[in-house]
Each structure stands twice: as structure tokens, then as C-alpha cells.
Amino acid sequence: MKLYDTQSRGLKEVNVEKEEVRMYCCGPTVYRDAHVGNLRTFLLSDLIARIVRLNGSQPRLIQNITDVGHMSEDFINDDKMLSQAKLEKVDPFEIARKYEQRFHTDLAALNVQPATAYPRASESIEMMLSLISRLIDAGFAYVGSDSSVYFSAEKFKSYGAISGNKLDALKPGHRYEYTEDGAKRFHADWALWKAAGDRTEMVWDSPWGKGFPGWHIECSAMSMKLLDGHVDIHVGGIDLRFPHHENERAQSNALINKEAVDLWVHGEHLLFEGKKMSKSSGNVVLLSDVIARGIDPLALRLCFLENKYRSQMDLTWNAIEAANETLKRWRTKMGHWSTDDSISIDPEIEQAFNADVDTPRVVMRLREIEKDDSHNKAAVFRYADQVLALDLNRPIEERVLTPEMKTLLEDRALARNEKRWADSDALRVELENLGLSIKDTPEGQIWS
RNA sequence: GGUCGGGUGGCCGAGAGGCGAGGCAAGGGACUGCAAAUCCCUCUACACGGGUUCAAAUCCCGUCCCGACCUCCA
Structure with missing residues (x-):
């Protein structure tokens, strides 16, 4: 089984001979509904986990829930959780639980199998504090003049290996003016622990005073702790490549003095009708919008499967509706082809799954089989459906007649x-x- | 400016050196009292300029264009 590794920029073999493959997928920041673009990334980790299982190994998948500390580095008022809490006029943890619940509902509707664990950042503070202390002891982090703790980017020699962004190219101020407060020693350093300042909600005690964790540290802490110090496959959206994963890698590797992650897999972004999905473009689509149109949520899954995860795909209502028709047709035909639940391996499909999650080729192959004269069409479809998870065996619902x-x-x-x-x-x-x-x-x- | 990835028919999209993927839309036909569904047929493309090769959408060089990331983001 091969996957494209962002760091080595090539295909890399996943060892599925082992009993267990350890996976980590960056989860949602639960301050709003996940849109279908977010879901595409979570679907990617599901596909990889299913393919691991198809190869006879067991995935152990950890996906974090960011319910604290996800904010822009330098503006304390920009914490996503707190501003949404203010907007909805409720406790920030209430916001977090509400959107966390919806995240699970959406995943279930897309047939994404639950991860082994969904650790919450707010419940992993101890883990992070101990990791930060060790980084200070090892000389990779320091307490700034503002009582925040920073990671010293220059101390980590191979910084930039994932994204290609070298430290000297990361001069501040390319995008917008920075307000350097002088607490950091170097412009590319980032906060592991932020001092509370005026903030009173979502703060914890620490050896350096009250505060809250930086965003990147949670993934290092959780993956190191819950995956026993090594990640076989790390999944996330392409935007996380820098700075999130670059920083996570620096933190984790600094701690153990070797590569903590074997393979970095990044899912490309989704466009909707030609544009990046964003509030300002007004083209944010939620799974609930798809359901509201009477479309099976699994049609969206099929739609995603018809595109390579590494390509920026342009989603349209037209495409979703076409996928919905295909889904209905396949389920109807499945009913005619056979009624047992035998499974028959198709080598071409197996190969496509193992070739960097080539689901478009699998779908193509199914269309081919749909039209040919083989006797075990249904069994092959069922084989593919172990990964595709389109519920192809689901009978078309009988209409209840009034x-x-x-x-x-x-x-x-x-x-x-x-x-x-x-x-x-x-x-x-x-x-x-x-x-x-x-x-x-x-x-x-x-x-x- | 730095980094990463792209440009394939009306549209969406695979393919990564050698017989024209596939889907959607459209048009025609079969079937049907008519529809619908289904099936068959039609439309035949690889940004541009060079190069390598018996052979290039595919490899190399150059050019143009597009998107993403560059301390908020899946």
C-alpha cells in the first residue's frame, strides 16, 4: 500500500504487515459547523483507514478535537471559540460540545467510521504541559518576557522539510504588518503556551502562570501520547502543511530526536462552483444543505471518490446530483444481480486502492464491470464497497403508499x-x- | 518575492512515452399509446514555442496563464 508523502514528495510504502497502523488526523476546531470541504479531509483519513484494514492490518486512528487555543498568534481576542461564544452568548464549552456533536453526526452520515479516540484539547492540558516542560529542559523552548513559552525555530535544524519554507525566507511582514512585541527571540518562533493576560475564560494553571496552550502543541502531545511516540500516517488538509504541521513536526521530533511521523498525507482543498469555499464568497455548503435537497449524503461521498484527493476539486450541485443518480442506479442493479453477500476480489480495484487511494480508478472500474458480462458483479461491487462505503447493498427503499x-x-x-x-x-x-x-x-x- | 500544485473536448474529469478512459450536457435512434427508465449511436481534446524519440497529452528547456500556502483555515 502506497501513499504520497508530502515531505519526501513521492510515493511511500505503508507497512501493512504490522498488526496495527498508527494514524493521526487533525480534527476540527469546534466553533462552527464543518463544511463539505472540511469533511473531504476527514473522509480521506477514513479511506486510508479502510484500505489499511483491507490489507489485513488494523488502523489505530486518533483525531483531536480543538476546543481551545486555536487563534491567530498575535491577537488574543481572535480565539475562535471565545468569539463564537460571545456571538451566540453562551459558555465557550457549550459551543464546543454543540459543534463537536454535529461533527460526529456529519461523519456518521458520510459513513466515516469513528476514530479510535477523539481527545479534546481542553482535556489534554496535562499532556501538553509535560511536553512543554520537556522541550524547555531540552533547550528547544524558552519562557519569553511576557511569560508565554515559545519554541525556538532556529534550534530545530530541519525546520521547513515539509513545506519547503526555510527560515530565512519566512521574513515577517510579507502578508500584513506584524506587531512584534519583543517577547519572541526570533520572528519564526511560535507559542507553545500563551500567558492568559486579560483573558479569564478557558485558562489553566501552569508552571509559567495562568494561560492556555498554543494550537500546534496539542497535536504533538496527543499523537506522542496516544500513539506511543510514533505516527505511521499523519493526515490533514493542505493548508495545515504550513505552519501547523511544520511546527508539530519540530516539536515532536525535537522531543524524541528522530522522525515522529513516517508519512505526511495532505488532502487538497475543495472549491465550490469555481471558488474557494468561504463565508465572504457565500458558497459555504454544509452536509445539511445536501440533505435538505433530498440528496443522499453518500452521493457526496461518491462525488469525492470520483476525484483524486490530491487535486483541487471543483464541486457543483450538478456533480452531486449526478452522483446521486449513479448511486441509485447501482443500488437498484445490485438488487437484481444477487441477493447474497458474497465478496469477490477484483485485482484491479485492489491495486487502485493501494496506489495512493486511487478511488477515481476504482469508480471507473466499477462502471466498466457494470456494463460487462461477468457473473459476479455484485460480489465485486461489495468488495469495493468495503472502502467506498456507499451502502451499495442497501435496498432501494420501498415507498410507503398512502x-x-x-x-x-x-x-x-x-x-x-x-x-x-x-x-x-x-x-x-x-x-x-x-x-x-x-x-x-x-x-x-x-x-x- | 518564496514555496507547493495545475492548464485535457460544450462542461467535469482520468491517463504520465505506443491501439482515442469515463461521467454530465446535447443531438440522433431503439423500445413505448405517450412519458419515464433503459439500451445503442454521434460529437474526439490534451495552454503556447522549441527539443529528445521510430513514437510525446505524457520526458526535457523556455514562455504564458490559473489555483493554493507564506504565521486564521480541512
Whole structure:
């Protein structure tokens, strides 16, 4: 099984001979609903975990819940949790729990299997404090004049290996003016622990005074602790490559003096109708929007699967609806092909999964099999569905008919027997208005 | 300015040296009382300029264009 590793910029073999493959996926900051772009990344870790399992190994997946400390480095008022709490006029932890719950609901709707654990940042403070202390002791971190603790980027020799951003190229002020307060010794240093200052909510005691953790430290702490000091596969969105993962790598590696992560996998961003999804473009799509249109959430999953995870994909309503049709067609055909639940391995599909999660090729292969004359189509589809997880075996739901619908259907059958076509057509319109779609076959009318 | 990735038909998108993926849309046909569904057919592309090669969408050089990241982001 091979995956593209951002750090070495090439395909890298994943050892699936081991009993267990340790995975870490950067989770959500729970201050708002995850949009479908966020979900695409979480889907990626699900696909990798499923492929690991297909190869006979067990994934141990840790996904953090950021419920504290995710803020821009230099502006204390910008904490995402606190500003949203202010906006909704509730306790910040209430916000966190609410959106955390919705995150799990969305994942379940997309058939994303739950991670082994979802540690919360706010409940992992001890872990982070101990890690920060060790980094200070090892000489990689220092307490600034503002009582915050900073990581010293220059002390970590291979800084920049993931993103290609070298320290001397990271001069401050490229994007917007920095307000250097002088507490950091070097412009590229970042906070491991932020002193509370005026802040009173979401603060904890520490050896350096009241404060709260920096964003990057939580992933180092959780992955080191919950994955026993080594990550086989680290998954996240492409935007996290820098600075988040670069900093996480520096922290973790500094601590153990070797590579803490074998493979860095980054999912590309999703565009919606040509533009990056953002509040200002007004094109943020939530999974609930998809469901509200009467589309199966798994159609979105199929839509994602039809594109390489490493390409910026442009999602459109048209594409989602097309995927929804494909899904319905496959489920209908599955019902006709066979009713058992046998599974038959297709070498081409197996190979595609193992070749850097090439789900577009798998989908293509399924379309091919759909049309050919093989006898075990359903068994091959079921094999692929172990990873695709599109519930292809799910029977098309039987429509529950109201008495009114039943009467109209009986009337129409009668009208058709008597070749009263005008009546038949009028009844069809009426039934369609009730939400049934009618098809006439040589065996009579059918509805769905 | 630095870094990473792209440019393929009306649209979306695979392919990474050798017989024209596939999907969507459109048009035509079969079937049907008509629809719908289904099936068949049609439309045939690789940003530009050089180079390497028997052979280039694919490799190399140059140019143009697009997106992402550069201390908020999946």
C-alpha cells in the first residue's frame, strides 16, 4: 500500500504487515459547523483507514478535537471559540460540545467510521504541559518576557522539510504588518503556551502562570501520547502543511530526536462552483444543505471518490446530483444481480486502492464491470464497497403508499387496461405531484 | 518575492512515452399509446514555442496563464 508523502514528495510504502497502523488526523476546531470541504479531509483519513484494514492490518486512528487555543498568534481576542461564544452568548464549552456533536453526526452520515479516540484539547492540558516542560529542559523552548513559552525555530535544524519554507525566507511582514512585541527571540518562533493576560475564560494553571496552550502543541502531545511516540500516517488538509504541521513536526521530533511521523498525507482543498469555499464568497455548503435537497449524503461521498484527493476539486450541485443518480442506479442493479453477500476480489480495484487511494480508478472500474458480462458483479461491487462505503447493498427503499396513492394507482391500472390514455396520463400527473415517479413496463406500472 | 500544485473536448474529469478512459450536457435512434427508465449511436481534446524519440497529452528547456500556502483555515 502506497501513499504520497508530502515531505519526501513521492510515493511511500505503508507497512501493512504490522498488526496495527498508527494514524493521526487533525480534527476540527469546534466553533462552527464543518463544511463539505472540511469533511473531504476527514473522509480521506477514513479511506486510508479502510484500505489499511483491507490489507489485513488494523488502523489505530486518533483525531483531536480543538476546543481551545486555536487563534491567530498575535491577537488574543481572535480565539475562535471565545468569539463564537460571545456571538451566540453562551459558555465557550457549550459551543464546543454543540459543534463537536454535529461533527460526529456529519461523519456518521458520510459513513466515516469513528476514530479510535477523539481527545479534546481542553482535556489534554496535562499532556501538553509535560511536553512543554520537556522541550524547555531540552533547550528547544524558552519562557519569553511576557511569560508565554515559545519554541525556538532556529534550534530545530530541519525546520521547513515539509513545506519547503526555510527560515530565512519566512521574513515577517510579507502578508500584513506584524506587531512584534519583543517577547519572541526570533520572528519564526511560535507559542507553545500563551500567558492568559486579560483573558479569564478557558485558562489553566501552569508552571509559567495562568494561560492556555498554543494550537500546534496539542497535536504533538496527543499523537506522542496516544500513539506511543510514533505516527505511521499523519493526515490533514493542505493548508495545515504550513505552519501547523511544520511546527508539530519540530516539536515532536525535537522531543524524541528522530522522525515522529513516517508519512505526511495532505488532502487538497475543495472549491465550490469555481471558488474557494468561504463565508465572504457565500458558497459555504454544509452536509445539511445536501440533505435538505433530498440528496443522499453518500452521493457526496461518491462525488469525492470520483476525484483524486490530491487535486483541487471543483464541486457543483450538478456533480452531486449526478452522483446521486449513479448511486441509485447501482443500488437498484445490485438488487437484481444477487441477493447474497458474497465478496469477490477484483485485482484491479485492489491495486487502485493501494496506489495512493486511487478511488477515481476504482469508480471507473466499477462502471466498466457494470456494463460487462461477468457473473459476479455484485460480489465485486461489495468488495469495493468495503472502502467506498456507499451502502451499495442497501435496498432501494420501498415507498410507503398512502391510501390516496393506492387508489390513484388502482384507477390508473384500470384506465390503462381500458386504454383510456388521457385518464392514465392525468392520473400519472397527480401521482407525480404526490411525489411518486411512475414508470410503465410490459408487466405494468411501477413506482418509486 | 518564496514555496507547493495545475492548464485535457460544450462542461467535469482520468491517463504520465505506443491501439482515442469515463461521467454530465446535447443531438440522433431503439423500445413505448405517450412519458419515464433503459439500451445503442454521434460529437474526439490534451495552454503556447522549441527539443529528445521510430513514437510525446505524457520526458526535457523556455514562455504564458490559473489555483493554493507564506504565521486564521480541512
